Amino acid sequence: MVSVPNVKLNSGKIIPAVGLGVWKTPQNLASQIVPKALDAGYRHVDSAAIYKNEEEVSEAIASWLKKNPSVKREDIFYTSKVFDSDHGYEKTKKAIELSLEKAKSIGYIDLLLVHSPQSDYEKRHGTWMALQEAVESGKVKSIGVSNYGVKHLKELLAYPDLKIKPALNQIELHPWLTRSELVDFLQKEGIAIEAYSPLGNGKKVNDPALEPFAKKYNKTNAQILIAWSLARGFIVLPKTVTESRLLPNLESAEVKLSEEDVKKLDALDEHFVTCWDPIEYPLDSEKKEEKKD
Template sequence: MAPAQSLLLNTGRRIPTVGLGVYKTPAEQCVSLVHEALNLGYRHIDSAALYYNEEEVCEGISNWLAEDPSRKREEVFYTTKIGDAFHGYDKTKNAIKVSLEKAKKIQYIDLILIHSPQSDGDRRHGTWKALEEAYEAGTVKNIGVSNYGIKHLKELLAYPDLKVKPAINQFELHPWLQRPELVGFCRQHDIAVEAYSPLARGHKVADPVVVKIADKYNKTAAQILIRWSLEQGFITLPKTANKARLAPNLDVFSFDLAPEDLETLNGLEENYISGWDPTTYPLDSEKS
């Protein structure tokens, strides 16, 4: 059975299972890139304060919505993130305010994530409290984390004043980095798994195993990797600044990978980290 094109979060809201990541996409390209992506059928855009393109992403969404009065804001899911330098209750409150100002043309933010756990326990706690308040105010519809390992999630879930569980944990996932323990922990606690760098930042698209499978299905290697991610039940975020790749990266719902091909792809695991890995960041008790 083909994976669903949206997934129900623990908040009761739905998120499209394929989103456009805009990491390293220059701000001046984002307005037209996002607009084109929405025209092609994307309904999920993933940004961050550290990408320095939040306002342009929101402008692209706003322009697309304004073109047709039948289009509704609820059709598009917009994510941003709180950077490490803005951890702590007061700093996060201000960071949320700044992100909301940049999103004023689209009225609210669908999801804010803590970009990584790289601060300390007190500041992470304060950041979560600020996010909970934004969620309760309704200006942010879902809250979650990114690059949290199991120990960081356990710390958060153990907050004595916890009111809202994370809806999502976003971290690097692809056939060469499958993290079964972390995925399993998230699912045990009803935290949706979101895969960034599903193409391993392009480092592995020429892998002969993937190329052979792609040829079998008459698909690109990128389509095979995105499809693998979907068949694991992940929300997946292929990043591209190339408009020509937008359509094929979304054209991944019309075919199924055979069990033997999924098994072959699952056999590629090698703990390959294509970027950073804050999931290993030490808790306060682990720091020397």
Template sequence: MVLASTVKLNSGNSIPVLGLGVYQTPTDVADSVVQKALDIGYRHFDSAAAYKNEQEVADAIGAWLKKNPNVKRKDIFYTTKVFDTEHGYEATKKLIATSLEKAKAIDYIDLFLVHSPQSNYEKRHGTWLALQEAVESGKVKNIGVSNYGIKHIKELLAYPDLNIKPAVNQIELHPWLGRADLVKYLKDEGIAVEAYSPLARGPRSKRVDDPALGEFAKKYGKTNGQILIAWSLAKGFIPLPKTVTESRLISNFESLNFKLSDEDIKKLDAFDVYGVTGWDPTVYPLDNEKEENK
């Protein structure tokens, strides 16, 4: 099985085009799931402070690297995130220190994201300043955001002390939630687009089982999930499917081995109904909007 290729971020660093999301991956299986994924060829892992499994994921990567000295630390990409409750300069500095301690088996963090914009201007601003300092320290290589809408990105880009532009915005994306305007804005700004819930599974929906999607799976001789991941890759996104099942780890990774036709990509694009399957902080109001709504 071939390794996932990489793309360049606006920081100049590279990121693998396919990752493994570890949201809801239990701590007692994280080690085996991550090491099996590495055996398969995954080189990109997406965690968060809120997932409560940073330590286990980082330890698993560190243990696997020791057993596989031919693979270097620089070949693995590890992400974590600052949750909303830790926004603000001082709170984020403490959170970064804690996350780095949990990641000591792998020495540094490749990408630190603001998990969502759900706080206020002062706290979001303070969090970004703390993240910029973390990059300057050398222990965090890239910083970015998650669940940010256009207005949140514009606010960030207007910070008077902005030194580092977000490398990434991680958002829910799949054919039923294409977010064309937001995606275009991000690409115009040179911000990479990561797709979480690329299989359209969530509390509100199980669209992965849609019979219309199954027609594409039959045509290509692939699974519904593979069609969705291939669509995400074709759109230039970095999909982060999550699973703890070995067969699905393999199946998802094999999505790298085929491409959809341009015609079928357009047909899948037409599924779009703004079908959010989980939460949607991209619409979270800015401070002035809250005042207007009082």
């Protein structure tokens, strides 16, 4: 078995540092690839309501656990996310119920994230209150955010009725997008960092800048990128629907890049965003400023 490090979240829960991403993984493929990933040694899957595969992912985990009784439910980490259109207290409560219904085969959700900050203060606040209640109910073990910038995090941390700090922030990160200010802020706040699109959504896997590192460590470009995330202390979420890529991607956990090489890779930063960029989404006060101009 590949030795994958664990990270202890501020919620006290343990998360495996490599998770399988399932964005754009269609339902039928999710049912096939998740058991293969668990066979390969993955113990963490990252889904979301908007990915429309929560049920298939959960059921695949549940039936795999039945066939592998030596592995317990608590050994597997399952994440989902509440999408922007479900922001606000009431809507989020319903969205959580729906996500829990889709995950009923595995009993609970390990981590539920606010998918992005794209709404307004009142809705973001209501969403966080509903998430806090979900933790109190025991059906959701940890809560966090995704695509939150420093300003969104500061807003959340200042809620007068904040009871639970985000366990992590899931953001796009790779050597071409290192977001150093946000990473520093999260580290100071004790909020774990989860790197999505670690291969630049596949667009950076063949980048020639990776060749010297791939050669030096005798690893693939993809392995160098996943290893970079781990060396930076991030939890990392490579996505694949290709069975033959599952194990090599996971084995990146055993690739130890030198500090000097991590710095050389950091230097590739050019703020290359492959996905969306809600990290810049304006706060209400900024929207008012914009209107004045």
